[in-house]
Amino acid sequence: MAEGRVVHTADRTLTGRQLASLLTPPPEGRFGYRELARAVREALLDGRVALRLRLPAERELAGVLGVSRTTVTGAYDLLRESGYAHSRRGAGTWTALPEGQAPTALGSFHGEGTATIDLALAAPEAPAAELAAALAAASAELPRYAGTQGYHPYGLPPLRAAVAARYTARGLPTRPEQILVTTGAQQALSLVLTLLGRPGDRVLAENPSYANALDAMRGRGLRITPVPVTEAGWDTGLVEAALRQTAPRLAYLIPDFHNPTGRLMPQDQRREVARAARATRTWLVVDETLTDMALDVPAPRPFASGVGGGDGEQIVSVGSLSKSCWGGLRVGWVRAAAGVVTELARVRITADLAGSVLDQLVAVELMERLGTILPARIAELRRRREALTAALARHVPEWRWTVPPGGMCLWIDLGRPVASALSARALRHGVRVEGGARFGVDPGTHEHRLRIPYTLAEEAYEPAAERLAAALDGAPGRFADPALPDWVA
Secondary structure, three states, X not given: OOOOOOOOOOOOEOOHHHHHHHOOOOOOOOOOHHHHXXXXXXXXXXXXXXXXXXXXXXXXXXXXXXXXXXXXXXXXXXXXXXXXXXXXXXXXXXXXXXXXXXXXXXOOOOOOOOOOEEOOOOOOOOOHHHHHHHHHHHHHHOHHHHOOOOOOOOOOHHHHHHHHHHHHHOOOOOOHHHEEEEOHHXXXXXXXXXXXXXXXXXXXXXXXXXXXXXXXXXXXXXXXXXXXXXXXXXXXXXXXXXXXXXOOOEEEEOOOOOOOOOOOOOHHHHHHHHHHHHHOOOEEEEEOOOOOOEOOOOOOOOHHHOOOOOOOOOEEEEEEOOOOOOHHHOOEEEEOOHHHHHHHHHHHHHHHOOOOHHHHHHHHHHHHOHHHHHHHHHHHHHHHXXXXXXXXXHHOOOOEOOOOOEOOEEEEEOOOOOHHHHHHHHHHOOEEOEXXXXXXXXXXOOOOEEEEEOOOOHHHHHHHHHHHHHHHHOOHHHOOOOOOOOOOO
8 A cells, every 4th residue: 555545444345246247347258357457447437336435355256257366366456556446454445546636627607709619518598489478478477476575485386386287297296385496406406405414414426427416415515425327327236235334314316317327217216216215214306307308218207206105205306497498597496295395495595585586487487388398399409419429420430428318418438538638628629528527426537438418509519529539639649548557477
């Protein structure tokens, strides 16, 4: 162990079978020590394996993989030498990252008129005609409220009723008293974290996950327990194990077209997660802001509608109109038990008292027009997704991705852990793009990933892909892979 390094006590221990299920086997099918070390490193950088996690004992892992203990010992030695593991005699081996690795910084927002193509914001423009009509109708309604004080901490009654009616129509009976209208989904999540969590509490989160949600957790002093979301989706066995071993106060999930991977959680897995959360008395905070963005499959029902029995008692759902209609409206909501909504409203008063009456009136009108807005938006997103994938295939054919069934982003596999360096170079070529580390629970993970939304006009993607390819081509050796040291024995 390098002198001066701090060995962290492991929060959890991976069994040999769990680790084996997370590793990509070599083409020849059998691990040598270098192949095993590289597979563990890639799983760590991809977020499938968390930081500060105790690795299985050498003998146990060797038995599961069908290799010699010497092979596992050599692999662990390589991981320690390259900074991806630390050990303490008699106490085990933990996953780590080399010193100096740090998360990417939040990119700045660019103003109007910039020549930079912004591929960092997964936010489409407003439906212009419907927004104009909704604003006109809301303006006509506004005088009815102008004679009042204008404060509605729970939200405007017509909007609470409209949100509740939509939940009911989608299969989850809901009363207006179960709805709190907020200033966007981000405020909704922040209020829930403030009410239900305390500094030092555990919160389970997917890895990768929505970057602003992770920031909100960190900002409140919550300790994040990561569970991986991969190309194959969720491993509910790992989720259940994490819930049992750490008993988190909260668990934050994005089951509908997960941001950033685009995965959709199957119904049977939803029931399993809900049962496991109830057993550990963990509040499930379900982010459903992307639910309406079902491009290739039917729109999923609300998470709480299909879990069965009393498993929905500790489920808090968060939604908004930002993806369905427009982010500039800043209207979101929480759906929870009426008592929880009352407590959330008390917390909300300390933040901003209430939301804009005019914006909420516009939201009421837009919700009545969702039958027109959503089909057009979904068709547009399909065309934009096709334009993006075609442009990337032409200009960076070595990149790989799985086309998601919904949502607004591609989760690109670059093949090498160079995302942060590429993001910096791409900005100098006129493209802003977020590297995967921005979405990782642990700093430095997901370095071989980019998240690229398909929310811009179709014609933007050809020049964007050209600029990304130029950023790659301008680097010596297309960025050297910081691989494990070449040991010769």
